[in-house]
């Protein structure tokens with residue numbers, strides 16, 4: 001029998017954390033959403049409100065269900081409010097030091113049987129887990145952007161993750177309506193390991209003025225049936241996030257496909273992070 005999770009903590013309400021909190025609340029779970037300050041909470045609430053308003057407008061949620069989704073999420077700046085959580089999903093920025101410190105703290109707060117999961121895209125779950133007294137209950141639970149839309153969840157087990165914990169998280173992902181895949185702890189897991197060489201190559205082609213951004217994107221949309229071209233997808237992911245993922249994968253693989261194209265760093269330094277800053281390869285309203 002899979003374990004029942006009813007109260008779920010989400011730490012970090014950026015694009016991913018907010019999307020995950022929405023998915024959980026829409027599944028009928030109680031969500032305790034944690035951010036570092038009030039501004040972070042407001043930004044996270046804004047993401048969720050925008051997304052559920054779209055679902056309401058499209059008739060995917062009725063008024064009552066919409067109100068219920070919002071009533072299931074409580075917002076706080078105190079990690080101590082996660083004391084009753086059965087599972088905590090961390091979705092803070094991609095810094096190993098910050099994630100390690102957070103997991104060490106969460107370990108002291110949550111129940112001994114609670115599971116700690118990271119939504120990291122490429123950092124080592126093993127290295128995060130060893131900062132807790134429960135590395136057997138630490139997993140990767142990686143969602144894809146936009147989390148309310150994309151079905152995949154990658155569930156990452158380390159050499160010490162307990163098999164029951166993996167099985168319970170797999171069942172949990174199915175309950176969320178997601179398609180779980182399970183893998184070992186390797187940078188990029190499955191999807192990013194395959195995706196980012198391609199995205200990075202597209203950036204190099206753009207940098208070398210091989211073709212325009214529109215033509216690079218159109219080639220993959222209309223020629224290969226991808227929902228978005230690579231440069232538009234990088235704007236969705238966020239250039240800073242993409243850079244971190246490439247660097248982590250390059251450090252592990254030394255595969256030059258993963259050596260970040262220089263223009264990525266230049267764009268990040270100039271504040272062109274993609275949709276979230278209104279400009280990346282394209283400009284957004």
Ligand code: CAA
Nearest residue numbers: 051054058121143144145146148149150192227228233237
């Ligand atoms: N939040 C919630 N719902 C959203 C959304 C968002 N941010 N963006 C789009 N949607 C919903 C829309 O409401 C719409 O729903 P219906 O079909 O029920 O009406 C549906 O998604 C399709 O949206 P649109 O019609 O507006 O636009 P689209 O058909 O072009 O789809 C897209 C948009 C879903 C983003 C699609 O282009 C897509 O799937 N792109 C590829 C995204 C991708 O590859 N993501 C993976 C990134 S890698 C990653 O996330 C891993 C990592 O670690 C970095």
